Amino acid sequence: MKALAEIRDLGWSQAVSDMAAMYEGADAIVTGFITEQIAQPYAESLGVPCLSLHHAPIRPTRHIGPVPGAPALPPLLNSAMWTVAQYTMWLLTRNRQNELRRRLGVSGAAGVNYRGALEIQAYDPLLCQELVREWAGQRRPFVGFLNLSREQRVRIGLDSTDDPGLAAWFEAGDAPVYFGFGSMPVPDVAATAAAIVDAAQRVGVRALISSGWGALAAAVAEDDRVRVVGAVDHDRIFPRCRAVVHHGGAGTTAAALRAGVPSLVCWVGSDQPYWGARCVRYGVGETTRLPGIDADILTEKLATILSSEYTRRARALAEGLISPEQAVRRCADLIERSVHDRATHADDSESERT
Structure with missing residues (x-):
């Protein structure tokens, strides 16, 4: 309980302050799972829809439990665990939520369950048909994986694909295996880097290693079989690789799946074990924990x-x-339709009162 409280407290005041500075005049508020409790009262105070984007299943379901990486459980146990998890989070945050609601003049108290206009599932329905069936009619439409364009990635410094040396390296040999863990902490950088190089040699493949936040570059000696890069455009690089070894975040998983190459998901937590399990389920990848990898x-x-x-x-x-x-x-159509429907409903209500 203490650990969960610390996680939920992290950044709360800053997020409330940031939202206060930008919400006035909004036609809708689009939020994510960790900021729903903040966004919803602001949206209610404006009388506009609050829509949530989910990059993995994070609502009660019979098919998976709420604990990342936990063993598969029977449907009834999964449902029971979700009930406990939701109630626990409500206990940890209800006072803080209600304080924000009072400050904004919003009536009613925070409930156990989220009450947004839509919960847009920003991942592909092909990978979770059981959820599509279970959630039918529950205002959880599936739109597919969302993605940054190349121009957007360049603008925020997430693409070093135009490195001429990298282009030459690709042309000089066989298709490599990509290794990169994004923003995930690598427990033992030197050991992990050595394991990557060693394994690539054993299976006879070249290794393209993205340094990431784990700073793998400092522990890797480059040669004609090993190349180290910074952040790259996954959409351009992955199709040129034989396989992708990654942490299993929704965005990286989507890029690997769309590139049509197999994945090895080395997960840490959050949604990553789920996407690793999906790769195994459809026979397009394997999965393991990143800590302890050798x-x-x-x-x-x-x-x-x-x-x-x-x-x-x-x-x-x-x-x-x-x-x-x-x-x-x-996704854009759903957001615009929600804004239009809310505005139409408000106009109709005003006419009735008049």
Whole structure:
């Protein structure tokens, strides 16, 4: 309980302050899971819709539990665990939520369950048909994975793909395996870097290593078989790789799936174990925990996903996914429709009162 309270307290005051500086005049507020409790009272105070974007399943379901990486449980136990988790989070935050509601002049108290206009599932329905069926009619539309365009990635410093040395390295040999863990902490940088290089040598592949926040670059010696880069455009790089070893965040997983290449998900927490399990479920990848990773584990997992069957299934799955452009359009249409419907309802209510 203490640990959960510390997590929920992290950044609360700053987020409330930031929202106060920007919410006036909004037609809608689009938020995410960790900021729903802050965004909703502000939206209610304006009388505008509050829409939430979810990048993985984070609502009660019979199919998965609320604890990342926990073993599979029977449906009834999963449902019970979600009930406990939601009630626990409400106990930890209700006083703070109600204080914000009073400050904004919003009536009513914070409930256990979120009461937003829509909960947009920003991931592909092809990967979770059981959720599509279970949540039908519950205002949780699936739009597909959302994605930053290349121009947006360049603008925020997340693309070093135009490095001429990298282009030459690609052309000089066979397709590499990409290794990168994004913003995830790497417990033992030197050991992890050594394991990557060793495993790549054992299975006979070149290694393209993205340094990430774990600062792997400092522990890797480059040669014609190993190349270290900064942040790269996944949409451009992944299709040129044989496989992708990554942390399993929704965005990176989506890029690997759309590229039609197998994944090895080395997860830390949050939604990552779920996406790793999805890759295993559809035969397009393997999964393991990032802490404790070594050359033996990497070698075994790489040998599996580099087989022709995994490549074939990955390419077939990619053909059925919603494109980034379609996903963005679907999401934007839902937001605009919610704004229009709320405005129409308000006009009708005003006419009735008159």
